[in-house]
Amino acid sequence: MDKVKAWDKKRTLDFLLNNAIYIVLLLLVGVIIFMDSSFLSVQNFTFIITQASTRMILALGVAGLLVLAGTDLSVGRMVGLAAVVSASLLQEPEYARRIFPDMPQLAIILPILFCILLTTIFSTLNGLIIAKLNVTPFIATLGMQLVVYGVASIYYDAVGASPIAGLDPKFTKFAQGTLPLGPISIPNLVIYAAITTLIVWFIWNKTKLGKNMFAVGGNPEAAAVSGVSITKTIILVSVMAGILYGFAGCLEVARTGSATNNLGNGYDLDAIAAVVVGGVSFSGGVGSIGGIVTGVFIFQVINYGLAYVNVSPYIQYIIKGLIIIIAVAIDTRKYIKKK
Amino acid sequence: MTNTNYLLEMKDIEKEFPGVKALDGAKLYLKPASVHALMGENGAGKSTLMKCLFGIYLEDAGEIYLNGEKVNFINPKQALEHGVSMVHQELNQVRQTRVMDNIWLGRFPSKGIVIAEKEMYEKTKKIFEDLSIHINPKEKIENLSLSQQQMVEIAKAVSYQSKVIVMDEPTSSLTEKEVEHLFKIINKLKSQGCGIIYISHKMEEILKICDDVTVMRDGKWIATQPAADLTTDKIISLMVGRDLSHRFPPKDNIPGETILEVKNLTATYQPSIQDVSFNLKKGEVLGIAGLMGSKRTEVVETLFGIRKRAAGEVVIHGKSIINKSAQQAIKNGFALLTEDRRQTGIFGVLDIKFNSIIANISSYCNKLGVLNGKKLDGDTQWVIDSMRVKTPSQKTLIRSLSGGNQQKVILGRWLLTNPEILMLDEPTRGIDVGAKYEIYQLILDLAKKDKGIIMISSEMPELLGITDRILVMSNGRVAGIVNTKETNQEEILRLAAKYL
Numbered sequence: 001m002d003k004v005k006a007w008d009k010k011r012t013l014d015f016l017l018n019n020a021i022y023i024v025l026l027l028l029v030g031v032i033i034f035m036d037s038s039f040l041s042v043q044n045f046t047f048i049i050t051q052a053s054t055r056m057i058l059a060l061g062v063a064g065l066l067v068l069a070g071t072d073l074s075v076g077r078m079v080g081l082a083a084v085v086s087a088s089l090l091q092e093p094e095y096a097r098r099i100f101p102d103m104p105q106l107a108i109i110l111p112i113l114f115c116i117l118l119t120t121i122f123s124t125l126n127g128l129i130i131a132k133l134n135v136t137p138f139i140a141t142l143g144m145q146l147v148v149y150g151v152a153s154i155y156y157d158a159v160g161a162s163p164i165a166g167l168d169p170k171f172t173k174f175a176q177g178t179l180p181l182g183p184i185s186i187p188n189l190v191i192y193a194a195i196t197t198l199i200v201w202f203i204w205n206k207t208k209l210g211k212n213m214f215a216v217g218g219n220p221e222a223a224a225v226s227g228v229s230i231t232k233t234i235i236l237v238s239v240m241a242g243i244l245y246g247f248a249g250c251l252e253v254a255r256t257g258s259a260t261n262n263l264g265n266g267y268d269l270d271a272i273a274a275v276v277v278g279g280v281s282f283s284g285g286v287g288s289i290g291g292i293v294t295g296v297f298i299f300q301v302i303n304y305g306l307a308y309v310n311v312s313p314y315i316q317y318i319i320k321g322l323i324i325i326i327a328v329a330i331d332t333r334k335y336i337k338k339k
Numbered sequence: 340m341t342n343t344n345y346l347l348e349m350k351d352i353e354k355e356f357p358g359v360k361a362l363d364g365a366k367l368y369l370k371p372a373s374v375h376a377l378m379g380e381n382g383a384g385k386s387t388l389m390k391c392l393f394g395i396y397l398e399d400a401g402e403i404y405l406n407g408e409k410v411n412f413i414n415p416k417q418a419l420e421h422g423v424s425m426v427h428q429e430l431n432q433v434r435q436t437r438v439m440d441n442i443w444l445g446r447f448p449s450k451g452i453v454i455a456e457k458e459m460y461e462k463t464k465k466i467f468e469d470l471s472i473h474i475n476p477k478e479k480i481e482n483l484s485l486s487q488q489q490m491v492e493i494a495k496a497v498s499y500q501s502k503v504i505v506m507d508e509p510t511s512s513l514t515e516k517e518v519e520h521l522f523k524i525i526n527k528l529k530s531q532g533c534g535i536i537y538i539s540h541k542m543e544e545i546l547k548i549c550d551d552v553t554v555m556r557d558g559k560w561i562a563t564q565p566a567a568d569l570t571t572d573k574i575i576s577l578m579v580g581r582d583l584s585h586r587f588p589p590k591d592n593i594p595g596e597t598i599l600e601v602k603n604l605t606a607t608y609q610p611s612i613q614d615v616s617f618n619l620k621k622g623e624v625l626g627i628a629g630l631m632g633s634k635r636t637e638v639v640e641t642l643f644g645i646r647k648r649a650a651g652e653v654v655i656h657g658k659s660i661i662n663k664s665a666q667q668a669i670k671n672g673f674a675l676l677t678e679d680r681r682q683t684g685i686f687g688v689l690d691i692k693f694n695s696i697i698a699n700i701s702s703y704c705n706k707l708g709v710l711n712g713k714k715l716d717g718d719t720q721w722v723i724d725s726m727r728v729k730t731p732s733q734k735t736l737i738r739s740l741s742g743g744n745q746q747k748v749i750l751g752r753w754l755l756t757n758p759e760i761l762m763l764d765e766p767t768r769g770i771d772v773g774a775k776y777e778i779y780q781l782i783l784d785l786a787k788k789d790k791g792i793i794m795i796s797s798e799m800p801e802l803l804g805i806t807d808r809i810l811v812m813s814n815g816r817v818a819g820i821v822n823t824k825e826t827n828q829e830e831i832l833r834l835a836a837k838y839l
Binding site: 206207208210211212214215218219221222223224225226227228229285286339 | 393395414415416419420425427429431432433434435436440441444445446447449452453454495608640645646647
C-alpha cells in the first residue's frame with residue numbers, strides 16, 4: 001500500500017513539475033485578474049492576440065533555425081531593415097515630407113515583396129555562412145545582426161534620418177484593419193499570423209523539408225549518410241526564416257505607423273525566448289508548432305497583463321527572465337536521464 | 340581490365356589524412372551472392388575503405404567498379420542511388436524522431452511536396468514483416484533498446500534494395516538470439532544475389548557466416564582467402580602480422596586478503612542492479628560478465644557514486660563507506676575507467692598532459708591553489724613511461740593517438756590517484772590485438788602490486804584469460820560467481836541467461 005502511495009505522490013510531483021510553467025502562468029494570470037478583474041475582457045484578449053501576431057511570425061522563423069540546433073540573433077535588425085525600406089516606399093503621395101516625392105504611388109504588394117526579398121537575401125547569407133563556412137550560428141548571426149543594422153542605418157540616414165511616417169493608408173489598413181465576421185471583427189494581423197502558422201505547420205509536418213530539418217537538427221551525421229543534404233536543408237530553412245522576417249517587418253511598421261532604424265531592436269531575444277518557453281530545444285531536433293504558439297501567447301499575456309495592472313517595467317523584466325529560466329530548466333528535466 | 344564476375348571491385352585505393360596514410364593500396368573484390376568479411380585491427384583502414392566506397396570520404400587514388408562499371412561516389416546519396424547501402428558502426432539515427440522517419444530519411448515517399456505518411460507506415464511495416472522484426476514503425480527511436488535500434492538500422496540498409504550492403508560491426512549490441520536473426524536476414528539477402536561486406540571483430544561470427552575473408556593491416560591489403568580455409572588463429576596472425584600464440588601474458592598475481600565487500604547493493608532508478616553482493620581481494624582480478632543490458636556497468640557506476648543507490652552496504656577494510664559522488668569515491672581509493680572512451684574518457688581536444696593529471700588535480704595545488712608545473716610534467720612523464728604510451732610529446736593531443744595509447748593514458752590517469760580498487764569497464768574495447776596484450780600486462784602488473792581489480796568485459800576469452808574469478812550478471816542480478824580456472828564459456832553463458 002505504502003509503495004502505491006509513494007508512487008502516486010511521485011507521479012503527482014512529476015506532473016506538477018512537468019507542467020509547472022503553465023501552473024505558474026495560470027497563477028500569474030489569476031493574480032492579474034485578482035488585481036484588476038477588468039483584465040478579463042474580449043477587448044483585452046483581442047489586443048493580446050493582435051500584438052502577438054507579428055511576434056508569432058518571427059518566432060516561427062527563428063524556431064526552424066533552433067530546430068536545426070542553430071539560432072538567429074539578427075531577427076530584430078532584419079525587422080528594422082524591412083520596416084524602414086517598406087515605410088520609405090509606401091508613404092502617402094500627399095504627405096509633405098515624402099522621401100521620394102516624385103515616386104508614383106506603388107501597389108503595397110511590391111514594396112512588401114521587395115523587403116521580403118531583402119531579408120531573405122541576408123538570412124540566406126546567414127545560412128550559407130553556417131553551412132558552407134562552418135561558422136557557429138551564434139557567431140554568424142551575431143555578425144549579421146551588426147551588418148544588417150549598419151545597412152538599415154545607412155539607408156535611414158540617406159533618406160533623412162528622421163522617423164519615416166505618413167504611411168499610405170492602404171498600407172496601414174493592411175495591418176490595422178479588421179475582417180468583420182458576424183458580430184465580431186477579426187484583426188487582419190491575427191488572420192495573417194494564423195495563415196502563416198498553418199503554412200509553417202504544413203511545412204514542418206508534411207513536407208520533406210520539415211522532416212529533413214528535424215533530422216539535421218537531431219543528428220546531422222545520420223542525415224548525411226541517409227542522403228540528406230545538410231547544406232541545402234540549412235539554406236532552405238534560412239530562406240523560410242528570411243521570408244517570415246521580411247513579412248513581419250512590414251506588418252510591424254504598418255501596425256505602428258512609423259519606422260526608425262531602431263525598430264525591431266531586441267525582437268530576436270523575445271522571439272527566441274518565446275520559442276524555448278514553447279518547448280523547442282536549443283540542442284536541436286525537438287519542437288512543435290503548437291508549443292511555439294503557446295510560448296508566444298504566454299509571453300504576450302505576461303507583457304500585456306503586467307503592464308495592465310501597472311507592474312513596473314523593471315519588475316516585468318525580472319519576471320520574464322525568471323520565466324525563461326524556469327521554463328527551460330523544467331523542459332530540460334524531461335530529457336535528462338536519471339542515474 | 341575488369342572482371343565482371345565480381346559485383347564490386349575496389350582497386351589500389353589510397354587515402355591520406357594529415358599525418359597518416361590511412362589506405363595504401365587497399366583492395367577488395369566482392370562476388371555476387373556472397374558474404375565477404377573485411378578484417379583487420381582497429382586502425383587497419385576497414386572503415387576508411389568502406390567510407391571511400393560510400394562517398395563519405397573521397398579516395399586520393401584507386402578505382403572502384405560496380406558491376407564492371409567505374410563509379411566514384413562523391414556523397415552517400417549517390418552510393419545509395421547506385422545500390423550500395425551501409426549499416427554504420429556508430430548508430431546513425433535521429434533519436435528524437437520515429438522509426439519510420441529514420442528508415443525513409445532522405446527518400447520520403449511523397450505526393451507532390453506532401454509526405455505520404457500512410458504509405459510510409461505501410462512500407463515500413465512490410466519491410467519489418469519480411470524481416471520478422473517486431474517494432475512499431477511509429478515508436479520513437481529513443482524509446483527503443485540498443486539492439487532494437489541496431490535492427491532498425493539493418494532493416495533500413497536492406498530497404499534500399501541494394502546489391503551491395505556494407506555492415507560495419509552490425510552485431511555489437513545484439514544478443515545471441517538477435518545475431519541468429521541477423522544471420523537469417525543475411526542468408527536471405529545472399530540468396531537474392533546481394534553481396535555483403537561484413538566487418539566484425541568476432542571471429543566465430545566471421546567463420547560461421549562468411550564465404551571469403553579479406554584481411555587488412557596498416558591500410559594495406561594483406562590477404563583474401565575463402566573462410567573455409569581459415570581458422571581464428573590464422574586470421575589473427577594475418578591481422579597482426581606475427582604469430583600470436585600467446586594472446587595473454589602469463590598470470591602470476593596472487594590474490595590476498597579481502598579488501599572490498601559489497602552487500603545487497605541496489606540502485607535507486609530501476610530497472611537497474613538489485614541485491615548485488617560480492618567481495619574483492621587484494622591482488623585479484625575479478626571479471627564481470629553478462630549480456631548486453633545485464634547492468635554490468637551499473638554495478639561499477641553505483642560503486643563509484645555516479646548512480647544513486649537505494650540500499651546496500653559497501654565495506655572497505657571492515658569499514659562501511661558511502662560514495663555519493665566520484666570525488667568521494669576517489670578519496671576512498673576507487674578508480675573507474677569508463678566504458679565509452681570517447682564520450683566519458685578522453686578530453687579529445689586537449690593534450691596528454693591534461694588528460695593524465697585531470698583526475699588528480701588537487702594534489703598539484705599549493706596552498707594558494709596554484710598548480711605546480713614541475714610536478715605536472717613529472718607525473719605526465721611517469722604516465723607516458725610506465726604505461727608505455729607511444730607519443731611524440733606530452734603536448735600531443737590525445738585524439739591523435741591510437742585507441743590503445745589513449746586507453747593507456749587514461750589508465751595512467753587513474754593510477755596517479757593511487758587507487759586501491761580499480762574498476763575497468765571494457766578496458767580493451769576498440770583496441771587492436773597488439774595493444775590489448777599490453778593492457779593485459781598492465782592489469783596483471785597492477786594486481787601484483789596488490790591493487791584489487793574489477794574488469795567488465797564482453798569478450799569471453801579475455802575474461803577467461805586474465806581474471807581470477809568471474810561474476811556473472813543477469814538482468815541486474817548476480818547470477819553467480821565462478822572461479823576462472825574451473826569454468827568455461829558454456830557455464831558463463833548459462834548463468835548470463837539465468838534471470839532473463
